[in-house]
Amino acid sequence: MPRISQDSIRRVREANDIVDVVGRYVNLRRAGATFKALCPFHKENTPSFTVSPQRQTFKCFGCGVGGSVxxxxxxxxxxxxxxxxxRLAERASIPLEYEQGSGGTSERPAASSSTKATLYRVMEWAQKRYAATLEKSSDAQSGRDYLRERGVSQEIIDSWGLGFAPESFDAVLTSGMREFGSAEFLDSVGLTRVNEAGKRYDFFRNRLLFPIRDASGRVVAFGARKMDENDPGGKYINSPATPIYEKxxxxxxxxxxATxxxxxxxxxxxxxxIVVEGYFDVIACHKAGLDCAVAPCGTSITPDQIHTLRRFGDRIVLIMDGDAAGQASMERxxxxxxxxxADVTAVTIPGGLDPDDYLNTHTAEDFLALIANGKDLFRFKLEALSKRYDLTRIGARLEAAEEALTVVSMATNEMLRDIIVRKTAEFFDVDETALRARLRSKARSAKTDQAQPAGQTAISVPPDERLLLLSLLRHPELIPAVAEFLASDDFETPVAAAVYRAVLDCREEIGELRFPDVFDFLDQEKSDARSFLAGLMEGDLSLRNAPKDTEQEAMAAIKSAITQLRHKHVEQSDEYRKRVVADNHEELTSRLALMRSMDKRRGVTKP
Structure with missing residues (x-):
């Protein structure tokens, strides 16, 4: 099978600035020479995720993940x-070259062998087909009339890629079979289904379609509004979970x-x-200039979605419908x-209106005024409890306070917990000391889970191995001499050995050592090694924070590290003991000094 050429990989990486790419997924904030954000790979309250534009790397010190773009x-x-x-080549418009078995190269194959890539292509095809149907087909007249009644212009239709599914059981199935040769992919993305009789049919029929895109802008699902009120199906239905769509x-x-x-x-x-409830609510907000509005797809807002949105904004505003279900979702x-x-504000629009209706008769400034007068979510919870419980009765007040304490006990930040305990005592007019005692009692009886976040791994590398690698990264001119005395097998830890091998290969292959290039010589399966390499750039002991050393100091550090490594091996192998005797450190010192003097004679100045 053809492999992407190493040169193509390098060009793709260099064409995709890591700050630009990461910034589409998380809310990056500059912190000196780097950027920081909440980690998108595990839940955290304090940013531990760092992106270095200079090194073109990222590293999370909470879960340990790191690497290149x-x-x-x-x-x-x-x-x-x-x-x-x-994917990155497409983003940067970089043509890919593939290496053939004979060593030659060829342009990128016409079709990707990747299943996921095909599924994305199927959804993009479906979106264009549905959009064309809405624009031109007589079957879509009801959809066009409905949009016109709601004041949706052609510009908005085109911008959001709205479409229409005709009232046919096999329109998409038939054309999809011609396009892709199989119904397998149509089934995989939820465009078609098979009934109990074994007959395959179009899932979306006689419905207005809203393409749902992921953070990268790829179509991954559809939301669909029925046009026939006699249709027994739901008013809105959505694509099911698929390999490319997680609600x-x-x-x-x-x-x-991000934009x-x-x-x-x-x-x-x-x-x-701004989190609203419906597709038209999102479109109305964007039309009013509030282009930071989103909506959950067919479900109530979930904690995981709040966590996702925190990567994009500092403040989240929930504007759910004024009915019982919408209010309950915010309280839940x-x-x-x-x-x-999280900094989350709850807003209820007067009169039970939804954002689309409200913005049809009010300005964006009016809408922002509602947001400014919103309540923080804990205050919203307390007021919701006061509506559900008769606080004039002592027993009911006690039950309401107990429910509030259940929420309070979930706070992991001590200052936040202290603030909301005082708010709770004041709201229910109970003694704060008694409330805190009850909170401690609940905490003692609750089971606590001390497990690390999923995916968190501790990469332990001895200081001597880390220091040796740092010295080589800082003084790559010393690599050839060290390579003669030290093999990757000499390292105690596999991750350090893998990074050392990548450093040698990078220097030998391209004649120099630029930090981002080293990633190209590390096996993609060695995620621990790639995270460790990224960690060498940040943290307490790293290229960024370690004190600058001279070449002489680097030589001393390298010799010390080699001594440590070989002392660890000396009891394990007679053959290794012979190598220690033969490869004395005086020879290493003289070889390093010789290389240094040769560079000076050539007029090479080392940093």
Whole structure:
């Protein structure tokens, strides 16, 4: 099978700036020479995720993950290596070359062998087909009339890619079979289904369609509004979960958050994310200039979605419908929001209106005024309890306070917990000391889970091995001499050995050592080694923070590290003991000094 050429991989990586790529998924904030954000790979309240534009690397000190722009995209998009390179190549318009078995190269094959890439292609094809149907087909007249009645212009239709599914059981099935040769992919993305009789049919029929895109802008699902009120199906239906669509990670409009013009214009106030309930609500907000609005797809807002949105904004505003279901959804997630320490405001529009209806008769400034007068989610929870319990009765007040304490107990930040305990005592008019005692009692009886976040791994590398690698990265001119005395097998830890081998290969292959290039010589399967290499750039002992050393000091550090490594091996192998005697450190010192003097004679100045 053809492999992507090493040169293509390098060009793709260099063409995709890591700050630009990561910034589409998380809310990056500059911190000196680097950028910081909440980690997208595990839940945290304090940012421990760092991106270095100079090194073109990322590293999370909470869960340990790290690497290059390729590693980030692989993990964020759940792609394999080939899919990732093809995805980034497409983003940067870089043509790929593939190495043949004979050593020659060829242009990128016409079709990707990746299943996921094919599924994305199927969904993009379906979106274009549905959009063309809405624009031209007589079968879509009801959809066009409906949009006109709601004041949706052609410009908005085109911008959001709205479409229409005709009232046919096999329109998409038939054309999809011609396009892709099989119904397998249509089934996989939820465009077709098989009934109990074994007959395959189009899932969306006689419905207005809203393409749902992921953070990268790829169509992954559809939301569909029925046009016939006699249709026994739901008013809105959505694509099922598929290999490319996870409802907990995707919201309608999430692909537009990273480029929100409203947030760019109001950057000093912190980035805002508005969460509404429906597709038309999102479109109405964007039409009004509030292009930072999103909506959950066919479900109530979930804690996981709140966590996802925190990557894009500092402040999240929930504007659910004024009915009981909408209000209950905001109350239900209060505990998890408190646990995350998120800044979430709850807003209820007067008269039970939804945002689309409200913005039809009010200005964007009126809408922002409602947001400014919103309540923090914990206050919203307390007021909801006061409506459900008769607080004039002592027993009911006690029950309400107990329910509030359940939410309070989920706060992991001590200062936040202290603030909301005082708010709870004041709201229910109970003694704060008694409330705190009850909270401690609940904490003692609760089971605590001390497990690390999923995916968190501790990469332990001895200081001497880390210091040796740092010295070589800082003084690559010493690599050839060290390579004669030290093999990758001499390292105690596999991750350090893998990084050392990559350093040697990089220097030998391209004649120099630039830090991002080293990643190209590390096996993509060695995620621990790639994270360790990224960690060498940040943290307490790293290229960024370690004190600058001279070449002489680096030589001393390297000799010391080699001594440590060989002392560890001396009891394990008679053959190794002979090598220690033969390869004395005086020879290493003289060889390093000779290389240094040769460089000086050639007029080479070392940094």
């Amino acid at each position: 390729v590693d980030f995209t692989m993990q964020m998009e759940k792609l394999d290596f080939v899919e990732t390179i093809e 907990s990670r995707v919201l309608y409009g999430i692909d537009r958050l 929100s013009q409203y947030n760019r214009a109001h950057a000093k106030g912190g980035k805002l994310v 997630i209060a505990g998890e929001v408190i646990a995350q320490g």
